[in-house]
Structure formats: C-alpha cells, structure tokens
Amino acid sequence: MENARNGTAAIFFLLGCAIATWGALIPFVKIHTAISDGQLGYLLLCLGLGALFSLPLAGSMANRFGCRAVITTGVIITAIAVPFLATLSSPILLGGSLLIVGASVGAIDAAMNIQSVIVEKRAQRPLISGFHALYSIGGAAGSAGLALVFSKSFSPLTAGMMASALLLLILAIFWKDLLPDKGEPGSAAGIAIPKGMVWILSIICCIAFLAEGAVLDWGGVFLTSIRKLPPEQAGWGYAGYATMMTTGRLFGNKIIAKLGNVKTVFLGSLLAMAGYLAVIFIPYTPATFIGYALIGLGCADIVPVVYSVAGRQNVMPSHLAISAVTTIGYMGVLVGPIAIGFIANVVGLKISFFLIAALLAGVAAFSKKMAVQ
Numbered sequence: 001m002e003n004a005r006n007g008t009a010a011i012f013f014l015l016g017c018a019i020a021t022w023g024a025l026i027p028f029v030k031i032h033t034a035i036s037d038g039q040l041g042y043l044l045l046c047l048g049l050g051a052l053f054s055l056p057l058a059g060s061m062a063n064r065f066g067c068r069a070v071i072t073t074g075v076i077i078t079a080i081a082v083p084f085l086a087t088l089s090s091p092i093l094l095g096g097s098l099l100i101v102g103a104s105v106g107a108i109d110a111a112m113n114i115q116s117v118i119v120e121k122r123a124q125r126p127l128i129s130g131f132h133a134l135y136s137i138g139g140a141a142g143s144a145g146l147a148l149v150f151s152k153s154f155s156p157l158t159a160g161m162m163a164s165a166l167l168l169l170i171l172a173i174f175w176k177d178l179l180p181d182k183g184e185p186g187s188a189a190g191i192a193i194p195k196g197m198v199w200i201l202s203i204i205c206c207i208a209f210l211a212e213g214a215v216l217d218w219g220g221v222f223l224t225s226i227r228k229l230p231p232e233q234a235g236w237g238y239a240g241y242a243t244m245m246t247t248g249r250l251f252g253n254k255i256i257a258k259l260g261n262v263k264t265v266f267l268g269s270l271l272a273m274a275g276y277l278a279v280i281f282i283p284y285t286p287a288t289f290i291g292y293a294l295i296g297l298g299c300a301d302i303v304p305v306v307y308s309v310a311g312r313q314n315v316m317p318s319h320l321a322i323s324a325v326t327t328i329g330y331m332g333v334l335v336g337p338i339a340i341g342f343i344a345n346v347v348g349l350k351i352s353f354f355l356i357a358a359l360l361a362g363v364a365a366f367s368k369k370m371a372v373q
Contacts, residue, residue: 004119005127007177011071011112012131014170016138017145018078018105021163022047024146025086028156032089039091046095048334050102051109052327056193058110059323067115068178074108075171077101079164086160106330110323115179117311117318129252129304136246194324196315200369201306202328204265207359208302209332211272214356215241215292217337222349227285240289241296248300261305261370269363272298276357280350302363303329309370 030040062070081101088094112131120127142163149159194202219241220234248255256264275294278287306329310321343352 003177004115004179005123007174007179008112008115008119008131009134010170010174011075011108011115011178012134013138013141014075014167015105015108015112016135016140017142017163017170018082018167020139020142021082021146021160022085022101024143024150025082025156025160028086029088029094032087032156033091033094034089035091043091043095043098045334046098047102047105048330050099050104051106051330052102052334053099054103054106055110055323055327055330057323058107058326059114059317059319059321061107062111062114063317063319066180067111067118068175068180070107070111071115071178072171072175074104074111075167077104078108079167082164082167083157083160086156106326110326113307113326114311114319114322117307117322118179118181120308121311126253126256126308128308129249129256129301132304133246133249133252136242136249140242140246194316194321194328197313197369198310198315198321198324200366201310201313201321202325204363204366204369205303205306205325205329206332207356207363208299208306209329210336211276211295211356211360212245212299213333213336214340214353215295218340218344218349218352219292222279222353223285223288226349227283227288229285237289237292241292243296244293245296245300248297249304252301252304255301256305256308261309262367264301265305265370266364266367268298268300268302269360269367270298272302273357273360273364274298276353276360280353280357298360305370 026040026044029043033039033043035043058070078101081097081104084097085094085101088097113128116128116131146159146163149162154162215238219237220231223229223234223237224231259267272295275291275296275298278291278294282288282291306325307322310325311318313321315321316324340349340352340356343355
C-alpha cells in the first residue's frame with residue numbers, strides 16, 4: 001500500500017510539473033507563431049478541448065486497461081509532444097498538438113484521481129488532499145525549474161527536452177507502483193454521464209474550479225484596475241492564494257479526518273466566500289491580499305473531498321463518477337474565465353466576484369451531500 005501511495009503522489013507531482021512546463025513555454029509560443037492575444041486564446045482553448053474529449057472516456061479506459069496503462073500512455077504522449085510545443089511555428093500544427101496534449105493530460109488527470117480514490121479506500125483514511133498538494137508543489141517546482149533553465153540561456157527546445165526527460169524519469173521510477181488493476185469483467189463502460197448525486201458533486205467541483213481559476217485569471221486584473229496596484233506587484237496576490245492552498249492541502253488529510261467531509265466542505269466554502277467578500281467590499285490592498293489567501297485556504301480541500309465522495313457513492317460506478325466529476329469540473333476552468341470577463345464588461349469585475357461568492361454559498365448549502373461513508 002505504501003508503494004501505491006508513493007506512486008500516486010509521484011504522478012500528481014508529475015502532472016503539476018507538466019502543466020507548469022506548458023505555462024512557461026507560452027510566451028515563447030506566442031513569439032514563434034507571431035499571433036495576437038486573441039489567437040493565443042484560441043490556442044489555449046485547444047488544450048482544454050482536448051481534455052474535455054478524453055475525460056468522459058478516461059474512466060472506462062482505466063476500468064478496462066488499468067490506471068497504470070492509461071497514465072503511462074498519457075505521460076509518454078505528453079513527453080513526446082512537449083519539445084514540439086516549444087518549437088512549432090504553425091498555429092494550425094500547434095493547435096493540433098495542443099488538442100493531443102490536452103487529451104493525454106485529461107486522461108492522466110482522471111486516471112490518477114481514480115487511483116487516488118482506490119488507494120484511499122484501501123488505506124481507510126483520508127489521503128487525497130495530500131495528493132493534490134503534491135500537484136500544487138509540482139506546479140511550483142516546474143515553474144521555478146523552467147525559470148532557472150531559461151535564466152541560463154537554454155533554448156525553449158532544450159528546456160522542453162529537459163522537461164520531457166524529467167517526466168519520463170519520474171514515470172520510470174514509479175511505474176511499478178502504479179495500480180495495474182482492471183475492472184471486473186462486465187463492469188460498466190462507456191461515456192461518463194453524471195447521475196443523481198454525482199450531478200451535485202460535479203457542479204460543486206465546477207464551482208470550486210471556477211473560484212480557483214478566477215484568482216489566477218482575474219485576481220491580478222482586480223488589483224491593478226480597481227486597487228490601482230502597479231502591475232509588477234499584482235503577482236503577490238496569486239502567490240498568497242497559491243501558498244495558502246498548498247498549505248491547506250498539505251494539512252488537508254488531518255483536517256478531513258478530524259472534521260469529516262461535510263464540515264470540511266461547509267467551512268471551506270464559507271471561508272472562500274468570506275475571502276471574495278473581503279476582496280470586494282474592503283477597499284484596501286492588504287485586505288485584498290488577505291482575501292485571496294482566504295480563498296486559497298477555503299478552496300484547498302473542497303475538490304479532494306468531492307473526488308473522495310465520488311469514489312464512495314453508490315449511484316454509479318466510481319471510475320465513471322470520477323470521470324464525470326472531472327469533466328464537469330473542467331468546464332469551470334474553460335468557461336469560467338470567459339463568463340467572468342463577459343459579466344465584468346457589462347456590470348464590473350466586483351459583480352463577477354460577488355456572483356462567485358454566491359455560488360460558494362450554494363456549495364455550503366449542499367455540503368450535506370458529502371455525507372457518504
């Protein structure tokens with residue numbers, strides 16, 4: 001069991017590194033392709049669309065071939081593609097590559113969460129929050145590592161190849177610790193479509209991802225446009241948010257074990273809501289920073305609990321439930337920033353943030369649905 005736990009943690013860390021690698025390459029991609037900001041937005045959408053294609057199918061693939069097979073395939077495809085992302089100059093070819101990478105990353109995401117639920121069930125204690133903390137740490141490590149590489153004047157291609165080598169090395173070291181388990185013969189297969197309470201779990205996951213993504217995509221804009229902070233200082237808002245989210249997940253297993261699923265989601269959603277309200281209504285920059293930190297801490301353990309409950313509910317098979325939750329959750333990542341921008345353009349960014357706070361209040365109201373043993 002300890003080996004399976006280590007292997008799961010390693011894949012969460014690996015995926016965080018992979019996503020951070022793409023984030024570090026985006027400025028170079030824009031230069032190589034000579035595209036506008038709007039065209040870059042379409043390219044970024046390709047990554048999410050690829051994930052949305054694979055996520056509803058990933059549960060069945062993991063059930064049929066095992067989590068190890070799905071994760072291994074996804075990591076290899078991603079590792080092969082990363083150097084191409086660093087060098088392609090054709091927007092069409094790059095868009096196609098991002099669709100493929102998005103699909104592989106989506107498959108890894110679903111399979112690793114399915115494995116995390118299996119490992120947690122076998123351990124009979126909360127573990128998933130700690131795995132998600134490793135994803136955050138992997139993202140920070142990947143970003144810092146690429147920044148260091150670029151500071152030494154390495155080319156994007158070399159940096160991409162180094163990142164690919166790291167992904168393959170982690171996979172090689174921990175491959176034997178990934179679960180080869182396949183589903184029982186005749187077990188459910190097909191596209192993951194939410195049913196019953198899984199719809200509620202999926203919507204909660206979507207709202208949590210929306211609340212998280214809003215700080216990443218619009219937190220700095222709020223600081224510069226409304227709090228009139230210089231652009232070079234706006235990044236501190238997200239830094240505080242990310243630090244508290246990682247801290248919350250590092251201690252999340254103990255928090256969930258002590259409070260239980262219901263109280264963890266209830267208090268977390270209220271804390272995140274309070275953070276948004278502080279950002280909106282307290283007209284001082286320090287309060288905005290504190291608000292972002294509260295959002296990170298409040299949201300930290302909502303998604304891990306949702307995955308844990310999705311793996312324990314009896315409305316639909318757990319592998320399909322997790323794929324469904326992940327798919328709907330990604331809609332918050334993809335559609336959320338666009339919706340926030342549209343609403344902000346009509347009635348202002350403060351109203352957009354207030355609507356997110358209202359959605360978090362809804363999460364608190366439905367937190368009783370987390371009472372699954």
